[in-house]
Structure formats: C-alpha cells, structure tokens
Amino acid sequence: MNVETKLMQNKPAGSRMSNETFITLFMIGMLALVFGMATLAVPNFYLPQNMINLLTNNWFIIIVGIGVTFLLVTGNFDMSVGGVIALTGVLSVYFSQGANVSQNALANGLGLPYVVAIVLALLCAMGIGGINAFFVAFLKVPSIIVTLGTMMLARGIAQVVTQGAQRNTSLPDVFGLIGNMAVPATSIKISVLIMLVLVFVAFIFEKKMVPGRRTYLIGANSEAARLSGIKVTRHLTSLFILSALLAGITGILLASEFKAGVSNRATGYEFDALVVALLGGVSISGGRGSVLGMFVGAIILSVVTSASTGMLLSPDWQFILKGSVTFIAILAQRFALEHRKG
C-alpha cells in the first residue's frame, strides 16, 4: 500500500518521457528493424567488423550533421556545408603545396607550413559561415536561399582554385598524416575519434549548457526569445559560423585522407546531413531535435547503404532503396509522434 501510494505520487513528476526521447527511442527501434532486415538479406552482415564499419563509415556526415542539426533546431537550413567541405579541402592543399616548384599551375601552391594552411583554410570556411549569418540573422533573408547561394559560391571558388579538377602534387608528407592515422593499438581512424568527441561535446552543449538551451528557445519561438532577452542575431551568427567550421574540419580531414583537394568532393553531403537529421527526429520547423537522434539517423542511413552494397545492387538501385527507406522511416516517425497517447 505504502509503496503503491509512493509510486502514484512519483508518477506525474517524470513518468511521461519527452517527445524528443520518444523519437530517439523510436528511431533506435527503427534502426533495429532495418538492421534485422539487412542481416536476413545480406550474409555475414552482423560480423563485428561490419558493425564497427556501420558506426564509422559516415563520420564526415555526422560531423557536418552536428552544425546542420543545431541550425535546423533554430528553424534554419545550412545547405552550404558540402561546398564548404570542398573549399576548405582545396584551400588546405593549395596553401601547403610548394611554391614555384613546377611548370604545372596545379602543382604550385603557397608553400605555407601545414598548420598555417589549416588555420587559414578554416578561417575561410568560417568566412562563408559569416556570410550566411550576415544575410540570415541580420538581413532576415530565408536561410535556404542564402545557403544555397553560398553552397555554389564555395564550390565555385574550389573549382577556380583547382581549374575544375583537383590538386594533389607537391604536398609535404605531413599533409597525409591526420586523415590516415589510426588511434594507437586500434584500427579506428583519428577522424572517427574526432567525430565521436565532437558528438559527445555537442550533446553536452545542447542538453546541459545555457547557449545550447537558447538554440531550442529560438527555434520554439524566436519572437518570444527576443522578448525574453536572448540575443537572437548573435546566437544565430555563432551557429552559422560553427556549422561552417565543422564543415571546414571535415574538409581538411578528407583532403588529408586522400592527399588531394578535389573540387567536386562532398557533392550532395548537405542533403545527406539534412536526411540524417530528419531521420533522427529533428523538426524541420525548428524547436525540436537532438544531436544524438541525428547520430542514430546517420547509422540507419549507413546500414541501408551498406546493406544495398552487400546485396550487390547497382548504384542506381541503391539510390532508390536509400530514398524509400528514408522516406518511410521519416513518415513512420511523424505518424508515431502524432498518434502518441497522452
């Protein structure tokens, strides 16, 4: 009796999980389902090495997904991340290529030390983020328009620098280091470790810190946020610059991995980042979503991609399978949320 009363008293205080937890759990369930189906369809899908691959395959989408998720939560898109990845990668190569070493224009760079090259390339990425912020946060131009513009701007610069192709010669040895190094005593790449650290930090930021909370308040009601004393413009500016910085880091890691700055690298990644965020339950109208959900979404996408490769589907059919699963998963999630009891 005593225990029962106590239970009943405790019940209202936190028994009902938040919508966000609900969606994240729902998508984990969805992940289990997709994984189960893949195990049936593809031999040896459940082997440990393959499972690790599923977690690590998509590290680049997950890193840019963090910034994209934060901005989506505020009700804004960032479609420029793919372009920024290409731009930063190309610039990091151009800055560190030896100066005047060849007749070939694409082999000549600025000859800067690698660290300086990285810093400069990241500053350029943040510059693109600054342009996004200026038009969206200050001039109130819809983010989809602005970031589609800067997407093309960034890729355009990358194409000019590489003459529409790539730069991959006369690079110092240190250039290829970080992207190909593994964490000592494991086969896990440094890039994956960076991704995991960033996801953890982003999770703490969004859940435990005051600026993280502001992101949700702005997305839930930006006018009320402003009237509650939140500096909305400043916060959006920081997030756009952060998103561009994360894309920049990804660009540098990818360029290092391939020891090349390729102008059409990361084409379509902005859509992948958007898809994994939506799969993870981020609301397209803002105010809802989490980095953890996005992470789950990325793994779902990874399972589908990996399974379709395993089933030996041609790339065209892979595309169709990916599209259908994503579409069904997002619809199921919205349906479940709307028909949630309570």
Place this chain on the structure above:
Amino acid sequence: MQPTENVLEIRELVKDFPGVRAVNDVSFNIKRSTVHCLVGENGAGKSTLIKMLTGAYARTSGRILLNGEEYSPRSTRDARQRGISTLFQELNVVDQLTVEENLTLGLEDTTFGFLRKTDKINKMVSVMNSIEPSIKPRQQVSTLSVAQKQIVEIAKAVATESNIIIMDEPTAAISEGEIARLFTIIRKLRENNVTVIYISHRLDEIFELGDYVTVMRDGKHIDTKPVSQVRDRSELIKMMIGKTVFEQYTPRVEESKEPTLQVQHLSNHKLKDLSFDVHDGEIVGFYGLVGAGKTELARAIYGVDTYEGDIVFNGRKLQPSPDKAIAAGIALVPEERRSQGLFTILTIRANVPVMNMQKISRGGFIDGAQEREVAEKYVGKLRIASSSIEKEAAQLSGGNQQKVVLSKCLFADADLLMLDEPTRGVDVGAKSEIYAIIRQLAAEGKSILIFSSELPEIVNLCDTICLLYDGSMKAMLRNGPEIDSEKILHIVTGGE
C-alpha cells in the same frame, strides 16, 4: 416583392459558449438604408452577434429575418450571397496581389480552371472608380494605406450587390482625414440604399454618422433608438456600463521620493509626447481603446520599438533593447501570450527560467536539479494546474499559460514589471489569482505598469490611472472612491 421596412429583424437570439452565454435573448430591428450603430464595452456581445450575422458562428437559438425571410447563413460566403458583406478589423485583402485581383478574388470566372477576363472585372473597377478614383486597378495592394484597403473592400461589397455592409471598428487604425473620407463614402452608400451596421468605440462618430444606435451590455440588448433621441455621450455611456460596481481599491499613500521610472517626451510612430513618473511599489494603469497606443508604449519602454525622448530607470537612461531592459530590471508580460510570451512546444520546466538563466546555471552549465526546483516552486506558488512540469506549455489552458508567462517574468527578479492585457482570455478564477499576485508584488516594493482595455481591471488594481487616446496622454488620475468611470469612458472615447 414589396420590400420590408426592416432589412434585418433579430428575434430572441441566443449564443452559448461553454460556461458563458455570450448573446442573451437579443431582439431588435435594423431599418433599411440607415447607418445602424452598435456599441458596448469589450465583452458586451457585439462581435458574437456580428459573427452570427456573417455565418462565422451558428446560433444556439432564436431567429434572424433578412428582408422578411428566414436567414441562417452557414458561412461568410453564404452570407455574401445573401447580400451581407463585412469589413473586419483584420482586413481581408491580399497584399501581394493587385487591386483588380483583390476585387475579383474568390469570384473569378474560369474556363477549365483558367482565369477569364470578363465584364465582372470592368464592373468592379468602375465601382472602385466611382468611390475612390485615386486607387488604380493595377496597383499592388501592399502599397495602399489601411484606409485605401478598406475602400477596396467596400468597393468589392458594393459591386457584389451587398445591401448590408457590416463595419467593425473601421476607424481604429486610420487617420483623421481618412476618417472624413470614409464617412463621405458611408453616406453615399446609404443614399444608394445600402444599410451599414457600424461598430465603433468612438462615441462621437455615432452622433456624427448614425441614424440608429443599439447598446449591448453583458450579452443583452439594452436599447435601440434613433440617434436624434439620444441626449448626449453620457447617456450612451450610462447605458453601456449600467450600474457596474467596482470592487473598490484604495491606493496607498505615496510620499514624494525619487521616481523609479521617468518617461520624458516619449514619441514614435504611434505615441505623442508622453511624460510620466512611476515610484517604488506603485501600480500605474494605462487605459484606452484599441489603437490608443497601450501596447506601443509598453514596447517602447521595453526597447522593442524605437522612439524619441528619454526613459530613465533607477537613475540611468535605458538603452533600447529587450536584453538591456531585462538586465536593468524590467520585465514584460506581452500582449500576445502564444506568439510573444510562451515557448509552446517546450515544457513548463524549460519556460520558467528563460529570462534569468544565470540563476540556475554555473559557468554556463545548467543545474538540472535547480531548474526543476524553480519550476516546481512557481507551479506551486501560482497554482498552475498541470500534472507535471514536464508538460508542454501548449497543453495548458489559457489561464495557466498566462501564469507560466507570469512565472517567467517573476523569475527575472525585475524591479519594474509591465503587464500588457494580463488577463485577456483568462478565466475568472485565474484572473483574481493574477490580481492577488500583482498586489503582492507591489506590496514588496516593485513598480508595476498595467496596460489594459478592461476598465474594471484598471480600477480594481491601480494607484494611478493614465488615460490614452490616439497615442497621447489625456489624463492622469489618482484612483480612489471619487473615481468616475463615466468620466473615464468619456475621455477615452475621444471626449474632452
């Protein structure tokens, strides 16, 4: 068919909402080709009555006869087909389209779904021309003034052969010159056998324009008579307020000390040279009709809208920005709670501490336990009816939502609390609880500004009453037993 003398006959009309009878056994007639005014305080039932005439609400019981025939519209479209058009306060024009497109909106002739140019457009345009030649058919509506947009709507009503046009406070948002122009048009309409049902809070307009006047109060019909038989404004006001007994509130005696808030020569697009002082522990009420400038004043002090003049708070000039105002110790409970005050998709727990996050965080990290404690405290203190602090604010009733907004502002620890329409859409029980909280805060020495269009609220709560009309301060009265509500209504409706 012989036209009846009365274009509309309203018989024992009743409209019930859950818990309240908004229109209670109302019967009166409206004569053909007259300007028939409808007056009453906020909540008297005018809007509900109008919405039944236009088909927006279905009646609970009673009858309406239009030209002697039974009339029960199912929609505004239905009403328009029967010849009743309405000019709402929120105008029904589409800014992005041209005047011509607006005129024919919803009445387009189509062939297989394609628009067809027909005589209809020409007719509309010629009606438009006869009323107001300065408006060009190809002009985009966004370039027109509010008054010109009204004229576009009137033209549309006339061209669709409406013989009754209902106008809901058409002069609330337009200038003096435009008002005169509108009145000329209304008189012209009357000559052309159109009946105008005219709703306004500005009593002078009724004497200037009206043939008949109907007074409503608390959902009931008080009287209908020719305007020529109404002696003066005060007779109308008496009918409007009846024997309202205010819960008398005796203000505390203020000794003269340095004011907390000094507003000096404040002007902007809406406000005209406002100056006043507010002291510690004082409750100052701003009363005025829709469009008098109450919300604009609150927004200017809070730094949302720009202004000229000085606002000095605790000896320092205020910088015009909400975050600076909050830092200086000012909080605002905004007029529109859902769009300006509340984060409806977030939980009560997340809503309450928003204006003072420093208090529940250390070095940028939110203390979850403290956050929950704060939310629980306010849910208890303000008696917010919710099973859990984890409930989304959207799921609460209006009164409880308002209490969440109030909690937010209380947690900001402000010295000056501004409340814009603090009890709009709030039920009676929650209302008196909110009043008790406001009095308690004043007793603790906080200064309070209340902006309200409900006179009983102002008279019940405030030490000082400021009357606003059309952006300027018409009077500043000390509340007390001698306060005269008739005089107040006289002033805020534009009287001297």
